[in-house]
């Protein structure tokens with residue numbers, strides 16, 4: 001526990017000095033990694049208990065679009081728009097989650113229902129092109145450097161915001177991990193009947209973690225939208241985003257605090273690396289390699305990268321102690 | 325304290341529990357026996373809220389509880405064990421029971437208090453209460469005890485014990501039977517005890533109900549059950 005805390009602190013300290021070290025492109029990557037690491041961590045809040053949602057792209061999309069739309073059409077500050085987007089994401093989570101949990105839609109069926117959800121949000125965004133710009137995307141009205149509009153051309157502002165978002169996501173993860181709710185959720189994930197028999201309100205516990213996960217994901221989407229200043233249905237919602245979330249979180253490791261962060265680090269640098277390597281002439285190949293690597297990760301390291309490393313270290317530690 | 329009236333459960337075209345009625349009095353140990361498949365576990369599932377009754381009523385101290393969700397029934401003071409133990413393998417033995425103590429009453433006790441109660445329950449059934457014991461590798465007898473400890477940690481007034489003797493050897497059976505007997509005397513817990521064999525159960529229970537094909541065919545003193553022609557037929561004809 002404390003070692004994890006220490007490594008998180010070390011990482012945070014490293015993160016604090018990083019922006020000064022590199023070029024703007026580097027900072028841009030770092031901001032994206034932090035934002036997506038937060039989203040993946042939010043997903044892992046559920047995913048670690050076997051509630052595998054393929055619908056989190058929907059929450060990213062809702063979180064990103066709501067404040068942008070409210071800003072452009074009503075001049076409403078994102079300070080209100082972001083909570084509104086989170087509220088809508090929570091509503092969507094409950095509307096989908098309640099019947100699913102009530103009817104005990106679990107495993108593959110849950111994955112399918114949530115997969116449909118993320119596509120529904122994408123299709124809605126595309127269909128409402130009069131308002132959202134459809135697949136052409138949507139650009140929030142620029143306001144220069146403004147706290148009111150939560151827009152900062154200067155990247156370091158968003159770097160700090162993304163860092164805070166990431167720390168928030170990690171604290172939420174830690175909070176759930178350390179509480180008795182985690183044990184209740186482990187019990188639920190293993191045997192819902194047996195959990196209910198000892199007084200656990202299975203429906204409520206599942207809804208609670210879903211709402212928490214959706215809210216944090218929507219916040220991530222909102223920050224991403226504010227930072228990018230351009231929203232596209234394909235890049236902030238839909239199946240592609242949902243799959244990316246699932247694969248990255250699982251590849252990094254959903255049972256460890258920093259697993260999803262490593263997943264973000266890996267997938268984003270990989271995507272960027274392949275893009276630079278192959279350039280625009282060979283876009284499909286980059287995605288294929290990226291997908292294949294992730295599948296290999298999932299097959300050979302079901303605990304994720306961080307989980308596998310930790311296990312290897314734990315296996316080495318007793319030998320070292322015995323050698324003394 | 326518990327009044328069951330005309331309780332039925334239908335699975336498709338099959339009537340697993342057929343209009344059974346009985347009453348459980350405060351402080352008694354009621355035996356519920358019958359051959360395999362006679363509807364004993366289904367009756368428990370109905371009372372504990374794991375299944376919804378097709379018809380009939382279940383009243384606890386006068387209030388209808390039929391069809392309530394399982395967690396709500398647990399909070400009202402009815403705990404059950406599962407015939408085939410269903411431990412949470414991802415949790416330690418102590419965590420299994422502490423979780424039951426924490427959620428069983430919904431009174432917002434602290435985690436430390438939940439652990440204290442869990443240790444008590446584990447001591448009572450004779451399982452180790454140190455935090456390091458895992459559920460993997462526990463034998464059949466220990467798993468049966470864990471079921472009991474978990475149920476007891478929820479502080480029930482009424483305990484539904486489903487075949488707590490299944491898979492135990494003779495000595496373990498005697499021990500488990502004495503334990504159930506002592507729960508009433510030491511903690512004042514009312515018990516419905518299901519078993520498909522009569523055996524040691526008859527020594528402990530006050531009254532016994534016999535089910536066959538989902539129907540109640542006998543209710544009365546254990547000594548009478550052993551000589552009742554229908555009960556004898558059901559048991560001699562099938563075992």
Ligand SMILES: Nc1ncnc2c1ncn2[C@@H]1O[C@H](COP(=O)(O)OP(=O)(O)O)[C@@H](O)[C@H]1O
Pocket residue numbers: 335340358359360361362363364365366367
């Ligand atoms: N969920 C279920 N769906 C269909 N049939 C069931 C279900 N549960 C029990 N049954 C059937 O109901 C009958 C009674 O089962 P059960 O109550 O488990 O018997 P007992 O506990 O007395 O051995 C059996 O024939 C069993 O196959």
Ligand SMILES: [Mg+2]
Pocket residue numbers: 364365366407
């Ligand atoms: Mg049974």
